[in-house]
Amino acid sequence: MAKGDRGTTTRGKRATPRAGRSRSGRAGDPELVQLLTPEGERIDSVTGPDGTEYTVDFTDEEYRGLYRDLVVIRKLDAEATALQRQGELGIWASLLGQEAAQVGSGRALRPQDMAFPTYREHGVLYCRGIDPIMPLGLFRGVDQGGWDPNEFKFNMYTIVIGAQTLHATGYAMGITMDGKTGTDDGEAVIAYFGDGATSQGDVNEAFVWSSVFNAPIVFFCQNNQYAISEPLERQTRIPLYQRSSGFGFPGIRVDGNDVLATYAVTRAALDNARHGQGPTMIEAYTYRMGAHTTTDDPTRYRIASEVEAWQAKDPIARVRAFLEKQQIADEAFFAGVDEEAKQESLSLRERVLAMPDPQPLTLFDHVHAEGSPEVDAQRDQLAAYLDSFEGSTH
Known part of the structure; x- marks a missing residue:
């Protein structure tokens, strides 16, 4: 699939139920939905715990497109990590190891669906057709992200852990109030968060509100096994996806390293939401291969x-x-994809290095649409402070 495609070809079709066998993890692994084994063996269809059967029906070109997405996103992420290590970014939250969870769910979104990310959904951002340089402006301290959430149906990155789930729930409630559910063309919302965020009050409050108001939302938890440095067993006594039952809506665990299964499960959950069947929680069981952010040292706890x-x-x-x-x-083909990824990463690096440093006083420009006496006073104080330095050009 070409960059920026939002699933309007075969990938835009609804996940088709078929008869098939169920699939669980291997010995010692949790039961989960899987359509592609680690050895690359394709499973035709899978029966979920609620009886739903999951499968995908992609063309060869679409399979190749998924591979291209995964490789390019990993390369761009690696370039961003290198830029941070070289002092060009203030911090970076890598998605290494979580590419399938993000590409699978990102490509499952229909054009009208709205996504609410954390600060790590670079792969979903890419799948929504947003220039991958946009989040690097945020982490370089040049801007706040720069893309239009309404145009791309992808909200701004949220740094506060779990806060985006409440934003997403309110948005989803608004969709229902506007009468935009109940049909194939209805809208749905997806909220991304990590396993550690499930311990946050905001996330649990979002579960309550979305359940009570039957909001058209999918809660997509990327369980990468560690909340910064805390292993999963310090977050929960039960599998995360089972938590949703206590709030009155279904949950399902998918192999988050399987792009096909992630697509099928996410597409089905989003379609259920848009048809008025309320929220679903998806636990994408995956693994953070690198550090939580570039300020973290994972060798200290695993x-x-x-x-x-x-x-x-x-x-x-x-x-x-x-x-x-x-x-x-x-x-x-594989060599061509590698070269494409290399060129995109080199372009990203060049554009990051060419970003101009913002003038300090521009910090105040967009705090309030019509200005504020308090903000104006703060601007004047900073301006006076900067003027005290010889050669100041603020």
Whole structure:
């Protein structure tokens, strides 16, 4: 799928129920929905815990498009991490290892659906057709992100943990009040958050409100096993997806390293929401391969063998194995994707380095639409302070 495509071709079709066998994880793994094994073996369809059958029906070109998305996004993310290490970004939250969860769910969104991200959904942002340089302006301290949430149906990044789930719930309630649910063309909302955010009051309040008001929302939890440095067992005594039942709506766990299963589960949940069937919680069971952010050192709280075990479940490697086994792609294709990803990352680097530093006083420009005496006074105080320095050009 080409960059910026929002799933209007075959990928825009509804996930088709078929008869099929259920799929759970391997010995020691949790039961989850999986359509593509770590070895690249395709499973035709899967029966979910509620009896829903999940499958996908993609063309060869669309399978190749998913692989392209995954590779390009990983390369752009790696470039951003390198830029931070070289002092060009203040901080960066990497998505390494979570590409399938983001591409699968991002491509499952229909054009009219609204997404509310955290600060790590660079892959979803890419799938919504937003220039990948936009979040780097935020982390460089040049701007607040820069994209139009209404144009791209993708809200601004949210730094406060879990706050976006309440924003998303309110937006979803508004969709219902506006009469924009109940049909195939209805709207739905997806809210992204991590496993650690499930301990936040905002997230639990969002569950209450969305359930009581039957809001058309999908809560998409990327369970990457660690909330900064806290392992999952310090967050919950039960699987995260089971928490939703206490609030009165269904939950399901999907293999978050499987882009096909993530797409199928997310598309079905969004379609249920747009048809007025209320919220769903999806737990995308995945793994953060790198640090929580570039200020974090994961070697202090997890062991190398754990990382190696998850590397065997790499989301990109399994799609490549599938493409090779099915003879859908050849070496020329893979080399071409690698080169495309390299060029996009080089372009990203050049554009970041060319970003102009903002003038300090522009900090106050857009605080209030019609100005504020308090803000004006703060601006004057900062201006006076800057004028006290010789050669000031604020």
